[in-house]
Amino acid sequence: MTTFIMAVDHRNSLRGWLSSLGVPAAETEVAARRLKVLCVRALDSARPQLGPDETPMLLLDEEYGVDAIPAAAAVQLPVVIPSERSGQPEFVFEHGDGFAAAIERVDPHAVKALVRYNVAGDAERNARSRTQLKRLQEYLRTTSHRFMLEVLVPPTAEQAAATTRFDDELRPALTVAAIEQLAADGLRPDWWKLEGNNDAAAAAAVAAAAAANAESGCLVLGRGQDRASVIRWVQIAAATGGFVGFAVGRTLWTDPYAALVRREIDEDEVVDRIATAYLDIATAYRHAAAAAVAGA
Numbered sequence: 001m002t003t004f005i006m007a008v009d010h011r012n013s014l015r016g017w018l019s020s021l022g023v024p025a026a027e028t029e030v031a032a033r034r035l036k037v038l039c040v041r042a043l044d045s046a047r048p049q050l051g052p053d054e055t056p057m058l059l060l061d062e063e064y065g066v067d068a069i070p071a072a073a074a075v076q077l078p079v080v081i082p083s084e085r086s087g088q089p090e091f092v093f094e095h096g097d098g099f100a101a102a103i104e105r106v107d108p109h110a111v112k113a114l115v116r117y118n119v120a121g122d123a124e125r126n127a128r129s130r131t132q133l134k135r136l137q138e139y140l141r142t143t144s145h146r147f148m149l150e151v152l153v154p155p156t157a158e159q160a161a162a163t164t165r166f167d168d169e170l171r172p173a174l175t176v177a178a179i180e181q182l183a184a185d186g187l188r189p190d191w192w193k194l195e196g197n198n199d200a201a202a203a204a205a206v207a208a209a210a211a212a213n214a215e216s217g218c219l220v221l222g223r224g225q226d227r228a229s230v231i232r233w234v235q236i237a238a239a240t241g242g243f244v245g246f247a248v249g250r251t252l253w254t255d256p257y258a259a260l261v262r263r264e265i266d267e268d269e270v271v272d273r274i275a276t277a278y279l280d281i282a283t284a285y286r287h288a289a290a291a292a293v294a295g296a
Helices: 012-020 026-051 067-074 096-106 123-140 159-163 171-184 200-213 227-238 250-261 267-295
Strands: 002-008 055-059 077-082 110-116 146-152 191-194 217-221 243-249
Touching: 002 217, 002 267, 012 026, 012 250, 026 055, 026 067, 026 250, 026 267, 055 067, 067 077, 077 096, 096 123, 110 123, 110 227, 123 146, 123 171, 123 227, 146 171, 159 200, 159 250, 159 267, 171 200, 200 217, 200 227, 217 227, 227 267, 243 267, 250 267
Parallel strands: 002 055, 002 243, 055 077, 077 110, 110 146, 146 191, 191 217, 217 243
Antiparallel strands: none
16 A cells, blocks of 8 residues: 655744745734645545555644644545654654643544654764654554654764765665664654655665564655655655655645745635645656566
């Protein structure tokens, strides 16, 4: 089963982006909630064009997704919610020790945890993240909720100074090391949500490490990059064993929603454009996966 996720759980970065569009602080919440409902509509409209083995999901937060989460439930779209406090250098629960109750209030299909993790970084911070992530995993294993672990590998100051091509030269090996360190401490999510790679060999190395320590496999994320970059990452992932789909967000909705904020288009056009962008990514994944099977 292939999983295609529309990610719209952004909070800290969303506030900054809306401000850059000229949305007044007093109107941020309304604008953010509106975006997330439109994304539900977009995914619902795109769903009939997916294949029978392609599962759509929405990644939605509780803060600005209060209208979108029930809207998704009403049309039976599976929802994944984040458990992390947005924008932190380590994994911290958004709801502290009340994380389990917060999850039960929403009763999502799955729970995501985002961790920034560089094995060459702060060892004590990494250890604290592992401890908290294991608390989450232990709880989720007692429930019907699946676990998605998103690993971002930011460069240390020394690594950033050593190369201008961190993503290609250093990040793949550091991602493998991060996965191995997290897995050695007992972490085994359903999915690893991972940054894309420009090199097929790098993608294969990352996927091998992650898939060996996952219940389902790996999802490639978009990191808010331009559509051409994301399609390239998705195509490489689809052709690589161990990847089972994608989780892409800002690449799909920033341009259409910005046009709405500027009053250049209406909500129906926003929905159409987001749905089209999502289906473009899904089609790229599907065709690359089929080509890989045919060429095997």
